[in-house]
Amino acid sequence: MIVAERKPMEELLQMTAPFGKILVAGCGACVTVCMAGGEKEVEVLSSLLLIERKKNGKELEARKHTVERQCEPEFIKDLDPRAEGVEMILSMACGVGVQYLAERYPKIPVYPALNTKFMGGPVQQGIWTEKCGGCGNCILSLTGGICPIARCSKSLLNGPCGGSENGKCEVDPKNIDCAWQLIFDRMKNLGKLEILAEIQPPKDWSYARDGGPRKIVREDAVL
Amino acid sequence: MNNNFEPEIIAYCCHYCAFAAADLAGTMRLEYPTSVKIIKLPCSGKVELIHLLKPFEDGADGVFVAGCLEGNCHYLRGNIRTKKRVNYVKSLLKEIGIEPERVEMFNMSSSMGPEFARVANEMTEKVRAMGPNPVKLKGEEVVK
Incomplete structure (x- = not known):
């Protein structure tokens, strides 16, 4: 899933300051699961904005x-009646959702309430880590199901580097596991260390962002 | 600050301990301020972030959660979870310029009636010293 977190209130207060009637729009998908922009977070953010506004003797209508x-037009049309007459929309979705709203409401400014961080998942409730770099050409079959693109600080294809110590990465030994140590351990358990002995050539990054914005067309699915 | 200011405080109390303690305080004829309005919950763990914020939005001057003693929660960890939420709400209030001390967490057993009265008094005095919730205060200033 896409993992995001709320922007600092200072930034959000600045964003919303010029507006008296706003719509705080949540998303029921990834950002609900990572507790950043779901129904509960919409309630909390709206409440914070209202308290701050009232504190300064001003009014705010926060729908x-x-x-x-x-991230899908057929779902966001539910917002149409609520967006009617608002001066701005504060989207609590990831960057994708913000852009879909901006497309749907050409005359209403749409602002992001979240910083979209990465594709990943929970380690436990309340802690999320990055798992996939979206490189466009998956190599997890070569690395025991552990992604060196997203999880190695250097995105090495032939690791580990000299900064791996006691299974930790020198970039932040407290918080980052050395992905290549994990890969090695896993491949050893699988009895497939010989795969790691093969030198991987430089990755073709044209499948990733280096090839420009990406697009997938499934002719059979196009209506 | 207005000396006659009588704070309004919302107290979320769990059924098994804090509410029973408040009940006991009454039975023992202990006095605690009428400013404290109790909302009974099955467990302090029922408290969500919005429950702690909404009272401030509506003009309450303080909010506290009272749950069982740590380790004695009827639902095992409800009070520990809520303690974290209370701390998080403190950080949220700070971000919008409201004193974080306006929200607190207390723990007590069902036999601690005097403790409930003490906590209610302590919270009332603390909030009284801080003055009204700025949400209300600004309204007064505007009237002036």
Whole structure:
């Protein structure tokens, strides 16, 4: 899933300051699961904005609504009646959702309430880590199901580097496991260390962002 | 600050300990301020972030959660979870310029009636010293 976190309140207060009537739009998908922009977070953010506004003797009409997914037009049309007459929309979705709302409402400014961080998942409730770099050409079959692109600080294809110590990465030994240590251990358990003995050639990054914005067309699925 | 200011405080109390303690305080005829309005919950762990924020939005001057003693939660970890939420709400209030001390967490057993009265008094005095919730205060200033 896409993992995001709320922007600092200072930034959000600045963003919303010029507006009196806003719509705080939540997303029921990834950002609900990572507790950043779901129904509960919409309630909390709206409440914080209202308290701050009232504290300064000003008024704010904050409409609240969370759609199933902000990254699909058929779901965001539910926001239409709520968006009517608002001066700005504060989207609590990832960057994808924000852009879909901006496309749907050409005359209403749409602002992001979250910083979209990475593709990953929970380690435990409340802790999320990055797992996939979206490189466009998956090599997990070669690395025991552990992604060196996302999880090695250097995205090495032939690791580990000299900065691996006691299974930790020198970039932040407290918080980052050495992905290549994990890969080695896993391949050893699988009895497939010989795969690691092969030198991987430089990766073709044209499948990733280096090839420009990406697009997938499935002719059979196109209506 | 207005000396006659009588704070309004919302107290979320768990059924098994804090609410029973408040009940006992009454039975023992202990006095605690009428400013404290109790909301009974099955467990302090029922408290969500919005429950702690909404009272401030509506003009309450303080909010506290009272749960069982740590390790004695009827639902095992409800009070520990809520303690974390209370701390998180403190950080949220700080971010919007409201004193984080306006929200607190207390723990007590069902037999600690005097402790409930003490906590209610302590919270009331602390909030009284801080003055009204700025949400209300600004309204007064505007009237002036």
